[in-house]
Amino acid sequence: MGGQYICGVDIGGTWIRVGICTYDLKEENILRKTAKTPKDHQLAISEKVCELLNELLIENGVGKHQLMGIGLASAGPFDMEKGEIFNNANLGFKIIPLKEPIRDKFPRIPIYLINDCNAAVLGVHYFEAEEEEADNLVYITISTGIGGGVICNGRLLLGKEGNAAEVGHGLVEPKSQIKCNCGAYGCWEVYSSGTGVRKRAQTELNEGVLKGNKLLKLVKNDPTKITAKEVFKAARKGDDSSKKIVEDCIFYTKVGFGLVNNFYDCVTIYVGGAMMNDSDVILPPIQKAFEDNPIIFTINKPPKIKKTRLGEDVGLCGALSLVKYKYEKHRIVF
Ligand SMILES: [Zn+2]
Numbered sequence: 001m002g003g004q005y006i007c008g009v010d011i012g013g014t015w016i017r018v019g020i021c022t023y024d025l026k027e028e029n030i031l032r033k034t035a036k037t038p039k040d041h042q043l044a045i046s047e048k049v050c051e052l053l054n055e056l057l058i059e060n061g062v063g064k065h066q067l068m069g070i071g072l073a074s075a076g077p078f079d080m081e082k083g084e085i086f087n088n089a090n091l092g093f094k095i096i097p098l099k100e101p102i103r104d105k106f107p108r109i110p111i112y113l114i115n116d117c118n119a120a121v122l123g124v125h126y127f128e129a130e131e132e133e134a135d136n137l138v139y140i141t142i143s144t145g146i147g148g149g150v151i152c153n154g155r156l157l158l159g160k161e162g163n164a165a166e167v168g169h170g171l172v173e174p175k176s177q178i179k180c181n182c183g184a185y186g187c188w189e190v191y192s193s194g195t196g197v198r199k200r201a202q203t204e205l206n207e208g209v210l211k212g213n214k215l216l217k218l219v220k221n222d223p224t225k226i227t228a229k230e231v232f233k234a235a236r237k238g239d240d241s242s243k244k245i246v247e248d249c250i251f252y253t254k255v256g257f258g259l260v261n262n263f264y265d266c267v268t269i270y271v272g273g274a275m276m277n278d279s280d281v282i283l284p285p286i287q288k289a290f291e292d293n294p295i296i297f298t299i300n301k302p303p304k305i306k307k308t309r310l311g312e313d314v315g316l317c318g319a320l321s322l323v324k325y326k327y328e329k330h331r332i333v334f
Contacts, residue, residue: 005066006327008319009049010116011074011098013037013090013144016045017316018052020060023068025324027127031056032316039092046101053106068327069110071319072098073119075147076163083113089181090144112322115162117141119318121149122156124270124308125332126321133268138260139308140167142282143273145181146189146256149318150264156332157264168193172255188259191252194275197228200245210241232278250282254289257305258297265300272308279307 003022010017019032033052038044049072057064079086083099099111114122121139129137135154141147146168150157157164168189169182176186178200190196202223204210215234219225234242257269275282287305294302310317325333 004068006323007070008316009072010315019316020056042093050105067109069323071112071322073114073116073315073319076115116315117147117149120314122321123314123318136267138266138269141273142275146193170259172252188256192249194228201231212241214239215242254297261298261303266303268304270308272314
């Protein structure tokens, strides 16, 4: 195939997604490959990225010389200068080199690193956002953790190392006894992320605070098998203890969205991440609260709240958009 192509990569704790697309970046032209994230050695991730990209190029008759750029989205934190991820608990190694090993196999092709939530907000901006939302837009992922990407005044907020908008560690409960992975107490993600919901259910069952019969039945009396999915399922079946945890998950997400809107004064908050499998339970009460009586949660005009339609592809779409925006010198990334 002739013409020019861009490449996007999304590196997650469980999956690696690689996509190439013609420069027009039409959704229907994105070609994808997905593989489990390998964790056997430090360079396993970069090797897998190169392998998937090579396969995509060969299978579609695209030459390396037709690639205009590679966008790499991953959970951070990043050392931007070295092009590495460091201290990421989910990827298995203290340091994971990305840029150099990929550049070795794809020389002379510009490579851009970006935090996964920052990529996601670019993806929403390019593929999904309406015109009046585009300049003041927030993307929040509610998944293993909670993270955010922010476009404010038409520019992507990056911070000194590309890690701005770590909204999941915003304090939503000052009297909280629940400790977050970050070391603080009462962060938004201890109440509303998948990990937070699971840990709360397990702790409260252990301590005998909660009975949770319906929840325990779902995991055949083995609390170690509980995930957020079972807690939501038990709540739907009327399990009182699970209902309380789900109610808290929703309440603190209202607080979290309120903080986000106070800080960034956004038109719309788009939401994604694995917890959106239960979006029919989580989002309507939040949307209603922001329509009926937003002042409890935010001083600014309330934002619209929408679930992204891009689903699991949001990071990949964002990585592709990043390359296009960089090439076009779009003000959003400069
Ligand atoms: Zn925290």
